[in-house]
Amino acid sequence: MALSDADVQKQIKHMMAFIEQEANEKAEEIDAKAEEEFNIEKGRLVQMQRVKIMEFYEKKEKQVEQQKKIQNSNLLNQARMKVLQAREDHIKQSILEDCRQRLGEVTKNPVKYRKVMEGLMVQSLCQLLEPAVTLRCRQVDVKLVKDLTPQVITTYKGLTKKDCKITVDEQNFLGSDVSGGIEFLSPNNRIKVTNTLESRLEMMSTQMMPEIRTTLFGSNPNRKFMD
CATH class of the missing domain: 3.30.2320.30 (ATP synthase, E subunit, C-terminal)
Structure with a gap:
């Protein structure tokens, strides 16, 4: 029994609707997969940059700590040198000067x-x-x-x-x-x-x-x- 034009058009529409639905589902599937891959890649890049940033600041922190130790050591050495210089000055200006003044007593x-x-x-x-x-x-x-x-x-x-x-x-x-x-x-x-x-x-x-x-x-x- 031959199909009428109306039946043919109806089947064609039905097939087109099915194909369109399949295409939409496939597109959604592709979009979902792409979104998932995007999020994974984004997470990987973010984590990688986070690690780099953490390493950078850890390195900076170590540098600052090292500089602080060097500065403290320099300040401590300078303080020690000042103490030693003060002692040296005391010996020279006080004790040795007193000895110099007493040298004249030898000739007496x-x-x-x-x-x-x-x-x-x-x-x-x-x-x-x-x-x-x-x-x-x-x-x-x-x-x-x-x-x-x-x-x-x-x-x-x-x-x-x-x-x-x-x-x-x-x-x-x-x-x-x-x-x-x-x-x-x-x-x-x-x-x-x-x-x-x-x-x-x-x-x-x-x-x-x-x-x-x-x-x-x-x-x-x-x-x-x-x-």
């Missing part, structure tokens, strides 16, 4: 000062080991060094088996800032040995500085070597 004891001068002269000759030297001293000590010269030369000969001529410079004297002692010069003034009371104090203070620090401020807990 003729017997003691004579013995000191003799030792300084002999030591200076042994340092120079020259056949002839020029001696400079304070103007008030000229007579003393002239009186000591023969005995000093005898002692020097006994120690070194060498002879020496000492010429006292009576034109150039040690400055007013010198409390006592002598200065020896080799021929042509090429070598100078300074053995004043001030130079001896300076040398002794340098050698005894660790002991002085320990006596005044106690031992340094950070010091590893005592020599």
Whole structure:
């Protein structure tokens, strides 16, 4: 039995509706899958960026912490240096200055000062080991060094088996800032040995500085070597 045109059109419409429904369902399925994949990819990218951001700020935090430690260490070292400098200044300005002021008292004891001068002269000759030297001293000590010269030369000969001529410079004297002692010069003034009371104090203070620090401020807990 042949279908009428109306029946054909009805079946065609029915088939088109079915196809359209299938297409819509397929499109929805594709959209849903695409949305799911999009959300997954978006989540992955967000998580990846979150990890990068966290790593970045963790790195920054570590850098800040390291800088803080360095800064604290520098500040601590600066504070220690200031303390050490203050101690050094106290030793030099207070104790050593007091010692310098007392140097003049050595010359007030003729017997003691004579013995000191003799030792300084002999030591200076042994340092120079020259056949002839020029001696400079304070103007008030000229007579003393002239009186000591023969005995000093005898002692020097006994120690070194060498002879020496000492010429006292009576034109150039040690400055007013010198409390006592002598200065020896080799021929042509090429070598100078300074053995004043001030130079001896300076040398002794340098050698005894660790002991002085320990006596005044106690031992340094950070010091590893005592020599």
